[in-house]
Amino acid sequence: MASKLLASALRRSSPTTAPPLRRLLSTAAAAAVAEPYEDASSGIVMKGVRISGRPLYLDMQATSPVDPRVLDAMLPFYLHRYGNPHSRTHLYGWESDLAVESARSHVASLIGASPKEIVFTSGATESNNISVKGVMHFYRDKKRHVITTQTEHKCVLDSCRHLQQEGFEVTYLPVRPDGIVDLERLRSAIRPDTGLVSVMAVNNEIGVIQPMEEIGRLCKEFNVPFHTDAAQALGKIPIDVDKWNVSLMSLSGHKIYGPKGIGALYMRRRPRIRVEPQMNGGGQERGIRSGTVPTPLVVGMGAACELAMKEMEYDHRRISALQERLLNAIKEKIDGVVVNGSMERRYTGNLNLSFAYVEGESLLMGLKEVAVSSGSACTSASLEPSYVLRALGVEEDMAHTSIRYGIGRFTTEEEIDRAAELTVQQVEKLREMSPLYEMVKEGMDIKKIQWTQH
Amino acid sequence: MLRVGAKKLAGLVPRDPSSGPVRVLPRLYHERVLDHYNNPRNVGSFDKTDPTVGTGLVGAPACGDVMKLQIKVDEAGKIVDARFKTFGCGSAIASSSVATEWVKGKQMEEVLTIKNTEIAKHLSLPPVKLHCSMLAEDAIKAAVKDYQAKHAKLNGSSDSAEDAPLEKAADA
Numbered sequence: 001m002a003s004k005l006l007a008s009a010l011r012r013s014s015p016t017t018a019p020p021l022r023r024l025l026s027t028a029a030a031a032a033v034a035e036p037y038e039d040a041s042s043g044i045v046m047k048g049v050r051i052s053g054r055p056l057y058l059d060m061q062a063t064s065p066v067d068p069r070v071l072d073a074m075l076p077f078y079l080h081r082y083g084n085p086h087s088r089t090h091l092y093g094w095e096s097d098l099a100v101e102s103a104r105s106h107v108a109s110l111i112g113a114s115p116k117e118i119v120f121t122s123g124a125t126e127s128n129n130i131s132v133k134g135v136m137h138f139y140r141d142k143k144r145h146v147i148t149t150q151t152e153h154k155c156v157l158d159s160c161r162h163l164q165q166e167g168f169e170v171t172y173l174p175v176r177p178d179g180i181v182d183l184e185r186l187r188s189a190i191r192p193d194t195g196l197v198s199v200m201a202v203n204n205e206i207g208v209i210q211p212m213e214e215i216g217r218l219c220k221e222f223n224v225p226f227h228t229d230a231a232q233a234l235g236k237i238p239i240d241v242d243k244w245n246v247s248l249m250s251l252s253g254h255k256i257y258g259p260k261g262i263g264a265l266y267m268r269r270r271p272r273i274r275v276e277p278q279m280n281g282g283g284q285e286r287g288i289r290s291g292t293v294p295t296p297l298v299v300g301m302g303a304a305c306e307l308a309m310k311e312m313e314y315d316h317r318r319i320s321a322l323q324e325r326l327l328n329a330i331k332e333k334i335d336g337v338v339v340n341g342s343m344e345r346r347y348t349g350n351l352n353l354s355f356a357y358v359e360g361e362s363l364l365m366g367l368k369e370v371a372v373s374s375g376s377a378c379t380s381a382s383l384e385p386s387y388v389l390r391a392l393g394v395e396e397d398m399a400h401t402s403i404r405y406g407i408g409r410f411t412t413e414e415e416i417d418r419a420a421e422l423t424v425q426q427v428e429k430l431r432e433m434s435p436l437y438e439m440v441k442e443g444m445d446i447k448k449i450q451w452t453q454h
Numbered sequence: 455m456l457r458v459g460a461k462k463l464a465g466l467v468p469r470d471p472s473s474g475p476v477r478v479l480p481r482l483y484h485e486r487v488l489d490h491y492n493n494p495r496n497v498g499s500f501d502k503t504d505p506t507v508g509t510g511l512v513g514a515p516a517c518g519d520v521m522k523l524q525i526k527v528d529e530a531g532k533i534v535d536a537r538f539k540t541f542g543c544g545s546a547i548a549s550s551s552v553a554t555e556w557v558k559g560k561q562m563e564e565v566l567t568i569k570n571t572e573i574a575k576h577l578s579l580p581p582v583k584l585h586c587s588m589l590a591e592d593a594i595k596a597a598v599k600d601y602q603a604k605h606a607k608l609n610g611s612s613d614s615a616e617d618a619p620l621e622k623a624a625d626a
Contacts, residue, residue: 357541359518359519359542359543359546361543361544362543362544365491366491396515396517397515397516400515400516433494433539433547435511435521435522435539435541436515438499438539
């Protein structure tokens with residue numbers, strides 16, 4: 001629809017050029033190819049190597065491309081329906097408000113909630129901040145304790161740390177070696193003054209799915225509010241806020257082929273959970289999150305949720321097959337490959353692998369044509385091995401060797417095959433160069449050697 | 455505004471090269487690091503039991519860097535050849551590759567003066583990667599030490615309990 005509008009505008013100025021424009025706007029792939037690099041014919045120079053095209057993208061946990069159908073839904077709200085949804089005095093405001101409310105109901109229905117329970121925010125980080133800090137601040141007189149896990153996303157952990165500085169107590173639950181929370185440990189950690197349990201649904205680094213229903217039941221038993229960061233779960237696994245018994249849920253737009261800069265917070269109405277707003281202002285979003293609601297982004301997130309609802313099953317089947325294909329192709333060729341995190345309770349779009357005797361960063365450097373990461377994008381600049389893998393009890397030398405492959409809706413079989421081929425090639429090359437691999441082949445036990453620590 | 459934008463998209467307006475999106479993507483590693491990473495010099499191993507070979511093994515897998523550097527020394531104490539194997543990031547691989555290049559053809563005493571700062575400067579390593587060059591310096595020293603220890607043992611009175619040279623180097 002949007003492309004039609006643009007195209008008609010264009011036709012007025014130059015009738016002959018409508019078709020290429022229309023194609024540019026309607027498929028993300030075409031737009032990417034047409035990216036006007038100056039020396040497009042000779043490829044892109046990066047990391048000292050000329051790549052003939054753009055690297056293939058396998059980092060869907062970091063972010064996903066916008067689905068062209070989502071962009072089509074968004075464009076009118078940038079171009080001519082630009083009203084402020086809070087303007088009550090004219091059509092521009094009314095139509096924007098209508099679009100926001102319809103998006104709200106799409107988000108709500110994907111998680112089995114009522115639209116009145118959805119608050120739009122700037123993303124999952126903000127939602128997590130509102131949830132963790134907002135709840136504890138609101139109930140600060142009676143509740144002084146928070147329970148979370150060691151494998152949470154940085155924004156939850158950092159919010160908890162902030163609470164600790166204010167005098168709250170936080171329990172960081174360890175996880176089992178497969179990345180799943182131990183329910184008995186959780187049960188024994190709950191205290192009378194526990195004000196919040198925060199456990200993420202799907203882990204961003206290792207993709208494991210926590211037993212949400214069981215945790216929800218436990219929280220209900222002790223009457224403790226339950227918050228979950230479902231940024232990686234939305235649209236990928238079935239979510240039902242009633243089955244999970246969550247009080248608060250953080251959602252993100254750009255992980256489900258929606259735009260960046262938009263997220264949502266689910267807040268249960270019955271029994272009502274209350275939070276102290278982190279942002280003060282005009283009282284939009286029922287006072288929870290002041291600030292003008294960005295209509296185009298909200299519409300995009302709504303459209304992304306609507307699509308996810310329709311295509312979740314299909315996507316899941318496809319992505320599972322691709323994951324299997326990738327894992328088999330790699331395991332067939334090289335040994336010493338370990339999957340980090342549970343393989344049974346896992347979102348299949350995530351494959352976090354450790355390659356023994358090969359260091360992760362040098363492997364990433366070698367995988368020039370594949371866009372993958374060694375863990376979360378937030379920590380990919382630091383030299384420390386991933387704290388999530390360490391929480392799993394992965395040996396430190398193996399934690400240094402992990403690579404996360406993120407498969408998504410637009411990943412093709414060719415991309416998977418190529419990624420596997422390049423990975424195998426690089427791992428073999430680096431093992432040839434690795435003193436550890438050589439020592440192991442000679443029959444030495446590298447764990448018994450007294451290493452000099454630096 | 456829209457019209458101009460649409461025209462631009464359709465390629466009607468001649469594009470000003472400076473206004474286009476990022477033309478040359480930023481380099482994350484220095485050229486020399488990339489060169490050594492892509493074409494590492496002197497990868498491989500010597501027989502560590504060979505009396506003319508000195509082996510240096512430094513670093514730890516838990517820290518994400520292990521470097522093995524070997525030197526082959528002639529009677530005059532000149533390093534005639536060198537090999538390395540490294541588990542570590544691209545900068546660590548490049549540092550060890552550079553180290554093997556630099557020690558070749560030099561006297562043993564001479565290579566002990568190679569400083570990590572020289573390697574770091576040669577590869578333009580950023581501060582977070584300086585430990586890679588220090589590791590390379592340590593590896594050179596460990597290799598020389600191992601060679602000297604081996605020789606002392608051969609020339610002097612045969613000592614008791616012989617450790618495997620590799621483990622010994624790791625202790626150093």
